[in-house]
Amino acid sequence: MARTEEGTLLWEPSEKRKQNSNIYDYMNWLKKHKDLHFDNYHSLWKWSVDELELFWASLWDYFQIQSKEDYQTVLTSHEMPGANWFTGSKINYTEHIFQNRDRHKPAIIHTSELRDQTEISWDQLYQDTAALQLTLKYLGVEKGDRIVAYVANIYESVVAFLATASLGAIWSSASPDFGTQSVIDRFKQIEPKVMVTVDGYRYSGKDFDRTSVVENIQSELPTLEATIAIPYLNENATFDGLKNVTSWKHAVTSKRELTLNFERVPFNDPLWVLFSSGTTGKPKPIVQSQGGILMEHLKALTFHADLDESDRFFWFTTTGWMMWNFLVGGLLTGSTIILYDGNPGYPDKKMLWKMAEQTKMTVFGTSASYITACMKDGLVPKEEFNLQHLKNISSTGSPLPPEGFQWCYDNVKDDLWIASSSGGTDVCTAFILGAPILPVYAGELQCRGLGAKIESFTDEGKPAINVVGELVLTEPFPSMPIYFWNDKDGSRLHDSYFDVFPGIWRHGDYLKVTDRDTCVIYGRSDATINRGGIRIGTSEIYRAVDQVSAVADSLIVDIPDGDGDSSVPLFVLMKENTELTDDIKQAIKKQIRTQCSPRHVPTAIYSVPDLPKTLNGKKLEIPVKKILKGKSVKKVVNQGSLSNPSSLDYFVEFAKKHQKA
Numbered sequence: 197m198a199r200t201e202e203g204t205l206l207w208e209p210s211e212k213r214k215q216n217s218n219i220y221d222y223m224n225w226l227k228k229h230k231d232l233h234f235d236n237y238h239s240l241w242k243w244s245v246d247e248l249e250l251f252w253a254s255l256w257d258y259f260q261i262q263s264k265e266d267y268q269t270v271l272t273s274h275e276m277p278g279a280n281w282f283t284g285s286k287i288n289y290t291e292h293i294f295q296n297r298d299r300h301k302p303a304i305i306h307t308s309e310l311r312d313q314t315e316i317s318w319d320q321l322y323q324d325t326a327a328l329q330l331t332l333k334y335l336g337v338e339k340g341d342r343i344v345a346y347v348a349n350i351y352e353s354v355v356a357f358l359a360t361a362s363l364g365a366i367w368s369s370a371s372p373d374f375g376t377q378s379v380i381d382r383f384k385q386i387e388p389k390v391m392v393t394v395d396g397y398r399y400s401g402k403d404f405d406r407t408s409v410v411e412n413i414q415s416e417l418p419t420l421e422a423t424i425a426i427p428y429l430n431e432n433a434t435f436d437g438l439k440n441v442t443s444w445k446h447a448v449t450s451k452r453e454l455t456l457n458f459e460r461v462p463f464n465d466p467l468w469v470l471f472s473s474g475t476t477g478k479p480k481p482i483v484q485s486q487g488g489i490l491m492e493h494l495k496a497l498t499f500h501a502d503l504d505e506s507d508r509f510f511w512f513t514t515t516g517w518m519m520w521n522f523l524v525g526g527l528l529t530g531s532t533i534i535l536y537d538g539n540p541g542y543p544d545k546k547m548l549w550k551m552a553e554q555t556k557m558t559v560f561g562t563s564a565s566y567i568t569a570c571m572k573d574g575l576v577p578k579e580e581f582n583l584q585h586l587k588n589i590s591s592t593g594s595p596l597p598p599e600g601f602q603w604c605y606d607n608v609k610d611d612l613w614i615a616s617s618s619g620g621t622d623v624c625t626a627f628i629l630g631a632p633i634l635p636v637y638a639g640e641l642q643c644r645g646l647g648a649k650i651e652s653f654t655d656e657g658k659p660a661i662n663v664v665g666e667l668v669l670t671e672p673f674p675s676m677p678i679y680f681w682n683d684k685d686g687s688r689l690h691d692s693y694f695d696v697f698p699g700i701w702r703h704g705d706y707l708k709v710t711d712r713d714t715c716v717i718y719g720r721s722d723a724t725i726n727r728g729g730i731r732i733g734t735s736e737i738y739r740a741v742d743q744v745s746a747v748a749d750s751l752i753v754d755i756p757d758g759d760g761d762s763s764v765p766l767f768v769l770m771k772e773n774t775e776l777t778d779d780i781k782q783a784i785k786k787q788i789r790t791q792c793s794p795r796h797v798p799t800a801i802y803s804v805p806d807l808p809k810t811l812n813g814k815k816l817e818i819p820v821k822k823i824l825k826g827k828s829v830k831k832v833v834n835q836g837s838l839s840n841p842s843s844l845d846y847f848v849e850f851a852k853k854h855q856k857a
């Protein structure tokens with residue numbers, strides 16, 4: 197595979213493209229209404245983080261936020277944690293979803309392994325949300341109650357979320373491929389009143405009936421008063437084993453036209469609970485606010501994804517990943533969102549490209565790993581599909597290597613804006629991401645997001661340019677967690693982000709900010725490979741290994757031996773019908789030696805039957821490291837949130853063998 201130099205200029209927006217962008221519209225608005233003049237993105241960014249209050253207040257006006265009362269203070273304090281935004285105001289997230297929509301245009305296009313492509317108008321979305329709101333009220337749901345959802349990425353799930361938020365109730369979802377215990381570990385913590393569930397799902401052409409799992413979950417949630425059941429896998433599913441069931445059909449049926457009522461709640465009231473699996477203890481219940489998410493998603497999706505009513509916005513995700521919440525946020529911009537439920541590689545990886553053609557997709561969001569997998573399989577979508585509407589490919593989950601960018605230009609479309617982005621569950625957004633008015637450089641994320649004061653910190657806690665360091669946020673950000681559920685003294689929140697640099701959010705990623713204000717992410721900072729004091733991110737190693745075509749994927753860990761040295765095993769997943777020979781090992785070492793450094797050549801290379809990944813496709817570097825150091829699987833990872841838990845067996849055996857040796 198040809199190597200693409202990091203930083204190669206691959207695309208520049210035309211003047212027309214820039215003039216038509218939402219960011220330009222905002223810059224013109226700032227000129228006209230606030231007498232603020234910015235020549236380029238970077239001066240706008242600098243102002244947005246130096247004058248946080250002015251910036252976020254300007255968005256309040258620009259987006260015409262609907263509030264019961266005027267806000268008193270934009271930001272109560274710059275101290276973290278503890279900053280409060282737009283105090284005194286009362287808003288509702290769902291109200292902004294339905295503002296000024298053309299009722300006949302599609303709000304949602306959904307398709308899945310079980311369902312044909314279907315369009316849902318704004319009108320239908322409104323009516324169904326209003327009907328479900330009535331049902332939830334009838335079931336006694338009030339502001340602050342929790343509604344949990346064990347649901348697939350289908351239309352009904354969006355309705356259920358919007359109805360929940362319209363009442364000021366709190367949403368939390370898990371994907372039906374999550375194992376029983378991991379769902380209970382999540383939902384039980386937040387004591388839900390109502391559950392919404394599917395009966396099962398189809399993946400890779402196989403049916404998964406989950407009714408007995410749902411029964412188990414229900415029996416473990418003593419606070420549940422009702423369950424709304426969606427017959428998705430089997431349209432005649434009866435849910436006989438469940439108590440207090442309301443059928444979906446009944447829940448959204450109404451004989452008359454309905455009007456949605458929006459419960460305006462204090463800006464900093466909770467919207468949802470997202471869970472992030474740590475390596476120990478129960479998953480962290482991260483609570484984000486109605487107002488914080490509203491402002492951040494309006495900003496990220498309008499300016500950085502450049503969405504408006506003419507767009508058809510897709511992201512491949514499940515309801516168990518924050519990208520689902522981000523995708524639904526696309527509705528705030530008036531664009532049509534596209535939902536897909538199923539395996540994106542079934543029957544083969546062309547499937548999503550075909551869907552891009554059929555849905556007239558304009559923005560194609562996916563994981564970096566999907567793009568590199570298409571690249572390794574030698575796909576050429578432009579030869580088979582008409583992608584004339586496509587203007588942007590966005591990726592996240594892990595850093596998109598320069599070759600992934602190049603592959604998109606060579607094989608999908610040459611006039612394309614590629615945005616690699618990074619953020620995470622903790623803030624439910626990407627805060628290093630794209631901008632349609634900036635050039636695209638191979639392997640680089642185009643910019644730090646407006647209002648996000650992101651720096652790369654040295655070990656001494658100083659910001660540095662062109663140096664790889666810790667990704668930090670040195671100022672408050674509206675979509676930061678307002679708290680963790682049941683973390684009364686805030687200690688869990690503090691220990692998760694603020695224990696390394698006091699008062700500063702340490703995100704846990706390894707970042708370089710370049711002197712042209714672009715960014716490069718190098719993977720998780722606690723997974724870096726440190727040889728003789730020189731640290732490099734795991735993404736650099738993976739990029740070098742990717743050059744060896746026989747290798748499908750890889751995982752590397754650094755295990756210090758306590759004497760200042762460490763062993764650095766590399767585990768490779770070989771392509772089908774390929775063996776790891778000595779020649780291939782030499783080729784891998786050569787790539788790492790020349791492209792990273794001789795110090796970072798692995799101490800040994802092993803072929804593995806499978807590489808452990810979360811259901812969201814993230815490699816389990818830290819849990820594998822801990823297993824290899826002798827920790828039990830139970831202590832280091834929640835197996836229900838893995839796509840292939842049995843892949844860990846290899847590492848358990850490996851640890852036993854190597855500890856004996």
Ligand SMILES: CC(=O)CC(=O)O
Nearest residue numbers: 593618619620625626
């Ligand atoms: C936006 C993101 O950063 C998503 C993720 O990697 O979890």
